Amino acid sequence: MKFSEVFIPTLKETPTDAIIPSHILMLRSGMVRMLSAGIYSFLPLGYKMIKKVTEIIREEMDAIGGQEFHLPALNPKEIWEETNRVEAFGDTMFHLKNRDYVLAPTHEEIMTYHAKGNINSYKEMPQIWYQIQTKFRNEARPRSGVIRGRQFLMKDAYSFDSSFENLDISYKKHDKAYRRIFDRCGLKYFVVGASSGAMGGSKSEEFMVKSDAGEDTVAYCEHCGYAANVEVAKSIIEPIKWNLEEKEIFEISTPNIKSIDELCEFLRIKETETAKSRIYIHNNQPILVLMSGNDEVNETKLESVLGGEIRPAHPEELKNISGADAGSIGPINFNFRILADNRLRGGKNLYSGANKNDFHIGGIDMERDVPTAEYFDLRTVEAGEKCTRCESNLDVFKAIELGHIFKLGTKYSDALGATFLDENGKDNPIVMGSYGIGVERVLACFIEQNYDENGIIWNDNLKPFDFELIALNMKKDEMASAATKIYEKLKSEKFDVLFDDRVNVQAGAKFADADLIGIPIQIIIGERGLKENKIDLKIRKTGEKFSVAADKLIEELKKR
Ligand code: ATP
Numbered sequence: 001m002k003f004s005e006v007f008i009p010t011l012k013e014t015p016t017d018a019i020i021p022s023h024i025l026m027l028r029s030g031m032v033r034m035l036s037a038g039i040y041s042f043l044p045l046g047y048k049m050i051k052k053v054t055e056i057i058r059e060e061m062d063a064i065g066g067q068e069f070h071l072p073a074l075n076p077k078e079i080w081e082e083t084n085r086v087e088a089f090g091d092t093m094f095h096l097k098n099r100d101y102v103l104a105p106t107h108e109e110i111m112t113y114h115a116k117g118n119i120n121s122y123k124e125m126p127q128i129w130y131q132i133q134t135k136f137r138n139e140a141r142p143r144s145g146v147i148r149g150r151q152f153l154m155k156d157a158y159s160f161d162s163s164f165e166n167l168d169i170s171y172k173k174h175d176k177a178y179r180r181i182f183d184r185c186g187l188k189y190f191v192v193g194a195s196s197g198a199m200g201g202s203k204s205e206e207f208m209v210k211s212d213a214g215e216d217t218v219a220y221c222e223h224c225g226y227a228a229n230v231e232v233a234k235s236i237i238e239p240i241k242w243n244l245e246e247k248e249i250f251e252i253s254t255p256n257i258k259s260i261d262e263l264c265e266f267l268r269i270k271e272t273e274t275a276k277s278r279i280y281i282h283n284n285q286p287i288l289v290l291m292s293g294n295d296e297v298n299e300t301k302l303e304s305v306l307g308g309e310i311r312p313a314h315p316e317e318l319k320n321i322s323g324a325d326a327g328s329i330g331p332i333n334f335n336f337r338i339l340a341d342n343r344l345r346g347g348k349n350l351y352s353g354a355n356k357n358d359f360h361i362g363g364i365d366m367e368r369d370v371p372t373a374e375y376f377d378l379r380t381v382e383a384g385e386k387c388t389r390c391e392s393n394l395d396v397f398k399a400i401e402l403g404h405i406f407k408l409g410t411k412y413s414d415a416l417g418a419t420f421l422d423e424n425g426k427d428n429p430i431v432m433g434s435y436g437i438g439v440e441r442v443l444a445c446f447i448e449q450n451y452d453e454n455g456i457i458w459n460d461n462l463k464p465f466d467f468e469l470i471a472l473n474m475k476k477d478e479m480a481s482a483a484t485k486i487y488e489k490l491k492s493e494k495f496d497v498l499f500d501d502r503v504n505v506q507a508g509a510k511f512a513d514a515d516l517i518g519i520p521i522q523i524i525i526g527e528r529g530l531k532e533n534k535i536d537l538k539i540r541k542t543g544e545k546f547s548v549a550a551d552k553l554i555e556e557l558k559k560r
């Protein structure tokens with residue numbers, strides 16, 4: 001394709017509304033334009049990239065026996081009411097005003113509906129049905145460009161099996177296909193076991209990439225691959241070395257001392273010599289949660305220990321419960337349940353609040369003075385702590401979900417009455433799985449991992465064109481005709497080439513656009529090369545440049 005004829009509106013400047021690299025570069029390279037918050041138009045270059053990704057997805061889904069569907073995005077609301085998901089999705093679901101329709105945020109219901117009408121016997125399973133189609137979600141905070149859109153493309157697949165054992169097989173097939181898809185795309189990803197949230201069901205895993213644009217924080221071990229959301233992640237942490245000197249508890253005046261840091265400075269003690277107090281309300285009952293030093297309470301862990309809803313006590317409730325305000329609360333003479341983090345087990349000579357404003361208590365021996373404390377893992381893992389599997393150092397970072405595989409079980413088949421006859425002629429609910437990949441996210445995440453200050457760096461599997469051919473000065477007839485000849489030759493060799501034949505664009509601007517768009521190899525036709533009968537090649541990723549003899553060009557390019 002000739003650059004002079006295609007619509008690739010590149011931008012020199014960084015658009016003001018874009019912050020993360022993929023968003024900036026997708027706008028600047030002319031792949032996308034925003035239509036409204038969270039709604040993006042894919043321009044020809046961007047759509048070409050979408051097709052590259054979806055082709056890889058299709059090939060790998062077909063390889064595990066997937067059959068491609070195309071379901072309507074406009075859905076009768078009724079079906080979604082049968083599974084209670086109009087309520088579950090809440091404001092995230094788009095409703096149409098004039099009819100009882102919704103715009104589908106995913107397609108479990110519709111696939112199950114078709115399975116119900118068409119799968120009658122165990123002999124007709126397994127089935128893997130998938131589609132690559134637009135989804136609609138009224139995301140509260142669309143941001144990060146196409147990574148969180150209100151309209152986005154999803155590859156969604158659904159498996160239908162006659163037993164949970166067979167579901168395991170379908171699930172494993174998807175796990176394999178997902179690894180192949182993301183490997184082929186060249187993404188550095190990791191897999192996190194996850195709770196399945198609004199989708200329901202049992203086992204699920206998320207395929208994630210590290211990114212500052214992510215909304216999840218994960219702990220990851222590069223050595224053994226352990227990965228978990230920090231809400232549930234575990235680690236091994238150095239035990240605290242207690243001061244074993246036997247002392248009675250004593251009260252000490254600490255005027256205006258509120259935080260652990262202030263307390264440590266005031267008393268010239270280490271953080272690990274303190275126990276921080278937080279009061280939560282669980283089933284209308286106050287609970288004191290004690291943490292070592294500045295360790296923060298992990299509310300997800302606390303919730304799973306206590307079961308049910310918890311909330312931090314309001315500041316104005318604290319005095320009634322403990323006798324003191326925030327900053328002076330502690331375990332001594334605290335009359336309700338006390339939970340302590342595992343790190344405090346066996347703690348001696350600890351300082352904590354005195355339940356009296358502006359006073360603390362020292363010399364606390366957890367076993368002796370807080371005998372009712374119940375110990376649990378209540379803290380959030382931090383970078384540098386040791387992996388519980390292999391004892392290597394853990395990393396903690398933000399991550400984005402690329403894809404998700406779920407064992408749904410019979411949640412949707414039960415709700416919609418999708419049953420089949422088993423070997424004994426008995427009716428059973430179909431056992432289902434569901435498997436999603438965000439197509440735009442694959443592209444955006446690839447860019448997040450593959451760019452430099454000049455632009456995107458595509459790899460061979462995703463490159464938008466095989467080569468970019470650049471004629472430095474199309475005003476020179478000799479150069480123009482030489483470059484055009486090479487372009488025709490490359491086309492006849494079935495290479496897909498972007499030919500920068502623009503007449504009124506300076507060489508510098510052509511180089512800048514080529515680097516921005518990021519095709520892996522640039523073929524450069526310049527004056528010096530023409531004289532010497534040589535052609536310059538530039539490798540986008542490394543910036544490496546070298547010349548080949550003009551008559552060896554095709555041979556050289558075929559090697560690459
Ligand atoms: P997230 O936690 O990021 O909102 P999700 O759990 O809602 O994701 P799923 O319902 O599992 O996502 O959807 C399957 C895939 O669709 C996700 O793994 C993600 O890649 C993609 N996806 C989900 N929401 C969006 C969105 N708003 N914009 C772009 N892609 C999305």
Ligand code: MG
Nearest residue numbers: 092137139148
């Ligand atoms: Mg979501």
